Amino acid sequence: MNRMKRKKPPAAAVQAPVAVGQLVEADVVGIGHDGEGVGRTRDGYTLFIRGALPGEKVLARVEHVKKQYGYAALAQVQVQGADRVEPPCPIYAECGGCQLQHLSYEAQLRWKRQLVVDALERIGKLTVQGSGAAGAGADGGSEAQAGGVTVHPTLGMAEPWRYRNKAQVPIGQEQGGLVGGFYAQGTHRIIDMDDCLIQHEKNDDVVRKVKRVAGELGIRAYDEGTGRGLLRHVVVKVGFRTGDVMIVLVTNGEKIQRVDELLGLLREEIPGVKSIVQNINTVQTNVIFGDRTVVLWGEEYIRDYIGDVQFAISARSFYQVNPVQTEVLYGKALDYAGLTGGETVIDAYCGIGTISLFLARQAGHVYGVEIVRDAIADARRNAELNELSSRVTFEAGPAEEVIPAWRRQGVSADVIVVDPPRKGCDAALLSTIGEMAPRRVVYVSCNPATLARDLRVLEDAGYRTVEVQPVDMFPHTVHVESVALLVWNGK
Structure with missing residues (x-):
């Protein structure tokens, strides 16, 4: 005789301890990835509160709730944090262009370093030197622990306004x-x-x-x-x-x-x-x-210059929007490449040739690849403009296909530089880098999360992440660029 199975009664829905429209007190303990304050209510419920800052006690009106967290609008700052400043922009509260004008610039730089540290540790499973002190110390991690990745203090701007070209x-x-x-x-x-x-x-x-x-x-x-x-x-x-x-x-x-x-x-x-x-x-x-x-x-x-390299910029050319900090960023990439004059360098995601031409002046030869054909045409034009055509080779196509083709033609890279979009490197490209095993990889990133993910892949392929330099390309926003140096450890 078959027994019918009894259906289990549906589990009671887990209710959030707050309701939409409710006015609640919260202690702000951090800043989220989108710049909102991370608040904790008396019940321990997490609220993301735009405009709130760590160290503050605030009154917030709940706008949206989920089981474990919700979103709220800042109603009143009851206890002000030490890093709060008055935003100079009269429409800052309405506009979505900036997210951090209410946070002092020094604190922005510390927070951006911590974004990178958190991603490396949580996503990349890497040990970061001095990460325990990074959130509080002004130097962002001078208490180094042996054997980990060095994440330097964020390089900021002397004048962090009027920077977009x-x-x-x-x-x-x-x-x-x-x-x-x-x-x-x-x-x-x-x-x-x-x-x-x-x-x-x-x-x-x-x-x-x-x-x-x-x-x-x-x-x-x-x-x-x-x-x-x-x-x-x-x-x-x-x-x-x-x-x-x-x-x-x-x-x-x-x-x-x-x-x-x-x-x-x-x-x-x-x-x-x-x-x-x-x-x-x-x-x-x-x-x-x-x-x-x-x-x-x-x-x-x-036309414009980054350092002493001139670039022709068309309507749809990708060109970094902060030329002052681009020079800082590319200067660090050049340092990490460690060029002495005879190296072969591959620049994946080369765009209009910005990093390639920086490297070409100190390398033996630079090969640049980019999937956007118009960008490659611009890169070749920029090489001619700077009289560097004989020292660079540019080709259009997916990096994960072009680089293996170059390898079959006998190209062997001493250094590979990658500067991918926010989604990070293609998995096939990372595999190709591991197979080619250049002595150095320089990774320029606009997204700490995908940087950390890709560093983990490269570490598993035989590389060691030595150091990461965050650079503040976009002051008063939540974005941060980084340059990472990896060296071949072998397997």
């Missing part, structure tokens, strides 16, 4: 005319602004004038909801050293009404403008650029 501003339509600025955090609602403290002053000036001139000529902004309207984004690129200005008008269609008048007024009102470009994007998407770009007036490129 590129603005990408969405344009909207209001009754009074065109508006443009960053999106409010977590939304696509444009916060209109005329002055951004992390942008170069020329970027602000150009965006202000484009909004006014285009509005006066009756050019309407693109509407995400209806798919109608023309002007989607204004992108401005400025050469810090040269003063060159490029204006890119991203449009929902080819035809710009009264285009000759628009070009004439922009040329008349914007000093240093060298290039006015139209990029056509008719797809309903969050991606800024479309596939087609047309020069409306002037040159296809502007």
Whole structure:
């Protein structure tokens, strides 16, 4: 006789000790990856509270709850933390462009180092020298423990404002005319602004004038909801050293009404403008650029320098947005490469050749690979511009395919440099690096989590992570770049 199995009664849902809309007290014990304060209620429940800082006691209004944590809005700071400062930007509370203006710059640098340390330890399973003192000490880890990875204090800026050489501003339509600025955090609602403290002053000036001139000529902004309207984004690129200005008008269609008048007024009102470009994007998407770009007036490129290396920058070229700190970052990569003049170097994810050309002046030969064909064309042009064509070879394609092909042709690297996007290195590339076993790997990273993941893979393949240098490329935001040095240990 078959017995029917009794169904277990459903488990009672675990209830959070707070409710949406409730006003609660919380002690703030840390900062989350997105810059929110990590608060603990009296019941031990975790709340992520934007604008709250470690060491503070706050009153927060609960906005969203899950079983183990929730999100809340800062209502009142009852006990202020030692690192709190007054944000200088008048729209900081609304705008999503910056997340850390309320935290002193010295504390930002300490926190960014700790982000890297935490990722290396938790994700990479690496031992970090002095990590126990990293969160509290001003030097971020001078109490070294033997045998671990050295994570240096974050290299910051003497003047951490007005550092961005590129603005990408969405344009909207209001009754009074065109508006443009960053999106409010977590939304696509444009916060209109005329002055951004992390942008170069020329970027602000150009965006202000484009909004006014285009509005006066009756050019309407693109509407995400209806798919109608023309002007989607204004992108401005400025050469810090040269003063060159490029204006890119991203449009929902080819035809710009009264285009000759628009070009004439922009040329008349914007000093240093060298290039006015139209990029056509008719797809309903969050991606800024479309596939087609047309020069409306002037040159296809502007020029700028990193150190004494000159670069030609097109409308869609990837070029680091903080040239001051890029020189610091690439200088550290060059130090870690340890070049003496005869080495063969492979630069994976080479982009327009920025790191490759830095390395080429001190290496025997540099091979650069990049999947974006337009970037490789720019890299070759930049090599010619700096009279380094004979010392570099650039090829378009996936690094995990091109590098093995070079290997079959007899290329053997002494140093491999990788500078991947936020998702990190392709697994096949990491495997290829392990097989080639260059004596040094220099890893430039914009994401501590994927850096730590990839370092673990390389360690398991026979490398030892010696040191990591965080660099603050984006002050007042939650982003941090790092350069890591790995040496071949053998197996």
